[in-house]
Amino acid sequence: MNPDNLQRTDRRTTEIQFPLQIKAVVIDLDGTLLDTAMDLASAANKMLTELGKPELPVATIQSFIGKGIQRLVKRSLTNSLDEEPDPELFNKALPIYQRNYHENLYTHTRPFPEVVEGLDTLKKDGFRLACITNKAEAFTLPLLRATNLLHYFEMVLSGDTLPKKKPDPLPLLHACNHFQIKPYELLLIGDSLNDAMAARAAGCHIFCVPYGYNEGRGVNELNCDAVVSSLLEATKLIKK
Incomplete structure (x- = not known):
């Protein structure tokens, strides 16, 4: 991690101009x-059914999303955000989850409202685009292809692409190197504490959307430059 970037972790101390x-x-x-x-x-x-455990409400599992699939499996096994399951049970459960998810990867998955319109506008306005996720590449690329979003992105970084993932700043700094730009010339649009922490550590701008999976918490408590209702709204707050 570059020490110079660590000095830029909180942009709320300065006035943001849009x-x-x-x-x-x-x-x-x-x-x-x-x-x-x-x-x-x-x-x-x-997965829980195969293991002989009771199913959980969808809303409960949604509150467990935000720290990757391994953490989601642990939280589903314990029905809690922080408890650790028996290691043997977890090692048995993880491949069961991965198999079931791979078999039903995009049964219900769709882009959120105004995502496609936002991506079209960003492309038209000449911004270079990347997708950075903590999801494994084996799930990321098929999802982007199935939802017809892959072609928008010059680069896709998955959770297993680099040695570290969000909230570490490495993926964002890698993107800056790829685009040959300074961190303050990069904007991350995300939905979670992981995104906000990564952006602040890298020295990038960060917009948050309120409809995502911030472990059941509101995004207004996150350290971001703006909360935007959609990707399309985000395009109105930036320029080249």
């Missing part, structure tokens, strides 16, 4: 681009 002048936009996947909650929850409940 529209922000940036060169590239990176966008989170689950809860920002795609509404994946129903398929994630379905896979979790199928």
Whole structure:
């Protein structure tokens, strides 16, 4: 991690002027681009059934989303955000979850409202685009293809692409290097604490959407430059 970037972790200490002048936009996947909650929850409940455990309400499982599939499996097994399951049970459950999710990856998954319109506008306005997610590549690329979003992105970084993932700043700094821009010329659009922490650590701008999976918490408590109702609204707050 670059120490110079660590000094830029809180932009609330300075006045934000809109529209922000940036060169590239990176966008989170689950809860920002795609509404994946129903398929994630379905896979979790199928896993629980195979293990002889009771199913959980979809709303409960949705509140467990936000820290990757391994954490989702642990939370589903314990029905809590922080408890750790028996390691043997977890090792048995994880491949069951992955199989069930892979078999029903995009049964109900769809882009959120105004995602496609927002991506079209960003492209038209000349911004370079990347998708950065903590989801494994084996799930990320098929989802982007199935929902016809893959072609928008110059680069896709999944949770297993680099040695570290969000909230570490490495994926965002990697994107900056790829686009050959400074961190303050990059905007991340996301929905969770992971996104906000990664952006602040990297020194990037961050917009948050309120409809995603921030572990059941509101995004207004996150340290972001703006809360936007959609990707399309985000385009009105930036310029090249």
